[in-house]
Amino acid sequence: MGSLQFPKYLLVMILFSLCRSSIAQYEQERDALYALKHVFNDSFLNDNWNGLQCYENTSFWYGIQCINGRVTAILLEGGGLSGKVSADAFFVLSELITLSFRNNSMSGNIMDFSSNQKLKDIDLSRNMFDGQIPRSLLALNFLESLQLQDNRLTGSIPEFNQASLIAFNVSNNNLSGPIPGTHTLKSFSATSYSNNSPGMCDSSNPDTCYYTANDTAGESRKKSVATIFIVFDIIGLVTVILLLILYCKKSRKLKKLMKRNRLEEKDDEDLELEAGGSYYKESKDESNIQAGEQRVIAKEEKGNLIFMGDEAGFNLNDLLRASAEGLGKGLFGSSYKATLEGRPGVVVKRLRDLKPLSNEEFTQLLRIIADQKHPNLLPLLAYYYSKDEKLFVYRYAKNGNLFNRLHGGRGTRERIPFRWSSRLSVARGVARALEYLHLNPSSSLCPVPHGNLKLSNILLDENDTALVSDYGLTSLVALPIASQRMVSYKSPEYQNSKRVSRKSDVWSYGCLLLELLTGRLSVHSAPPGINGVDLSSWVHRAVREEWTAEIFDMEISVQRSAAPGMLKLLQVAIRCCDKIPEKRPEMTEIVREIDNIKYVASDDEDELSVDQSLTDESFSTNASSVVVAGNGRGW
Incomplete structure (x- = not known):
């Protein structure tokens, strides 16, 4: 037996080692970037270089680019950065392809690049680097561009002879000749070597360059070849200018966005986080919230509210003058309740992190x-x-959100029990809303018609009718942000193959049902900093280990007549959470099954003890059959 288990044990150890190695590489690269930040001590980088430096192929740090979670480019140009970078600063950045510190005030010796074998482009021009050109550059077999001009470098030029090297400049330094006579170095014009020691090269006359005799190939340089290089130089210069213009525009836009985000954080500093995760307690000083809202919008270009129906009767100025209460800061913006004189309250949602859309594109999607x-x-x-500035205006739902209704006030006298009939009504209403979204032809524009279904996005009106909110946002949000924040992108199919579909909404709905049935906090809806439970795995284990009486929330398990309906809804939830999307039911089928679950005659049941029908052997058998059915579907 021991010999049979050895390969499996070995495979686990190998996978564990690979995972640990990947995490170690990520942490080492982060520490290397933190060391750079410490050397530069630049206020902008100090504010921006925090948190995750890489997420797959995306970086949230200014000037950093990533592929597969590894740093591949550092582009910090024209930022006035100063300091001496250590020789081993880039040893752990083995995936580095591009490095540019162009037009700064950095000093000291040039770094050692012996561990950066994938480097293609290096631009350290227009700084104050001194000392010799490091010979570690000779080992970079993929090096295509080396720009070291306008520094204080001394010594001789190393014997660069990489066939890949097509751009090279060491002009305006203190280098001394002669130039090594390699084929590569002799292919560059005199301007690449000008303004160094006397006699090395005269930029006005290419024939004056003084080479060593270790490579006789190419001694007779033809004028046609020189002309070709001049043309390439001109094309390269034009390309650099265009890229510089694009970079400046992007830089200004980034700084403006960061300034705006800091203002938003300042406006929200009076709000306290509540258990709902995406909602906050109301601020006692309502005038501060209203003033913060006015400060931001007043600076925007003049415009007015665009109403989507016949609801008009107030304008943007009326909204700004209304009393405001902070409702919370969610994943895609802050929300406020505005109370207008003589009208029902409305909710104003300030959206952030949207895709760059024109007014026409935004209007079309909103329609x-x-x-x-x-x-x-x-x-x-x-x-x-x-x-x-982009604002959404909704009508106000008086009874709050489903997260607070299910989880809020647990263990206190103020809590009103959330009974079975109310939970079944919510499950039915949400299913019908999702069915409508899935069957609506306009939803075909989105890979997932909702994409972010969770308890905090289900609101309850004055009649406790479930109202699904935040639908359609997948068409407005960029994929990298959606993959980090939206529930559907936490589904098994996205984690395994980076794809989502309507069945991802079905999976989210199954997770919501499990949370309704168990009363436990799901990992998919838990607020930041609070640990939730993987409910599908937890329910499966509960039945397998025969502690099924603990599956259902105590507030509904005391209701004797609710047991059959609870089991049927649990079966629906398990089928929705099947790991294989194709095996999950369609929303139309789900609605039909839930419509067949009957409401109990009354919610006023004996609460002195847990219903024995939920603890006896028959319940274990019924619940086990539910999970066995789920196992047949890959759950």
Whole structure:
């Protein structure tokens, strides 16, 4: 037996070692970048270089580019950076391809690049580097461009002879000749060597360059070849200018966005985080919130609210003058309740992190969202669009969100029990809303019609009717942000193959049902800093280990007549959470099954003890059959 287990043990150890190695590489690269930040001590980098430096092929740090979670480029140009970078600063950045510190005030010797075998482009020009050109550059077999001009370098030029090297400049230094006579170095014009020691090269006369005799090939340089290089130089110069213009525009936009985000954080500093994760307690000083909202919008270009129906009756100025209460800061923006005189309250949502859309594109997508009308969808009343500000206006749901209804006030006398009939009504309403979204032809524009279904996005009106909100945002949000924040992108199919579909919404709905049935906090809806439970795995283990009485929330397990309906809804939830998307049911089938679950006659049941029907052997058998059915579907 021991010999049979050895290969499996060895495989586990190998996978563990690879995972640990990957994490170690990530941490080492982060520490190397932190060391650079410490050397530069630049206020902008100190604020920006924090958190995750790489997420797959995306970096949130200014000037950093990543591929597969590894740093591949450092582009810090024209930022006035100063300091002496250590020789081993880039030893752990083995995937580095591009490095540019162009036009700064850095000093000291040039770094050792012996561990950066993938480097193609190095630009250290227009700094104050001194000392010799490091010979580690000779080992870079993929090096295509080396720009060292306008520094204080001394010594001789190493024997560069890489066939890949097509751009080279060491002009305006203190280098001394002669130039090594390699084929590569002799292919560059005199301007690449000008303004060094007397006699090395005269930029006005290429024939004056003084080479050593170790390579006789190419001694008779033809004028046609020189002309070709001049043409390439001109093309390269034009390309650099265009890239510089593009870089400046991007840089200004980034700085403006960061400034705006800092202002948003300042506006929200009076809000306290509540258990709902995406909602906050109301601020006692309402005037501060209202003033913060006015400060941001007042600076935007003039415009007005665009109403999506016949709801008009107030304008943007009325909204700004209304009393405001902070509701919270969610994943895609902050929300405020505005109370207008003589009108029902509305919710204003300030959106952030959207894709760059023109007014026409934004309006078209908003029309598609607004045209989706269903009794269980929270309707969009109006929107506001300007270059730097986007607002959504909804009607106010008086009874809050489902997260607070299910989890809020547990263990306190103030809590009103959330009974079975109410939970079944919510499950039915949400299913009908999702079915409508999935069957609506306009939803075909989105890979997942909702994409972010969770308890905090289910609101309850004055009649406790479930209203699904935040639908359609997948069309407005860029994929890297959606993959980090939206629930559907946490589904098994996205984790395994980076794909989502309508069945990802079905998976999210199954997770929501499990949370409704168990009363436990799901890992998919837990607020930041609070640990949730992988409910599908937990329910499976509970039945397998025969502690099934603990599956259902105590607030509904005391209701004797609810047991059959609870088991049926649990079976629906398990089928929705199947790891294989194709085996999950369609929303139409789910609605039909939930409609067949009967409400109990009354929620006033004996609460002195847990219903024995939920603890006896028959329940274990029934629940086990539910999970066995789920196992047949890959759950």
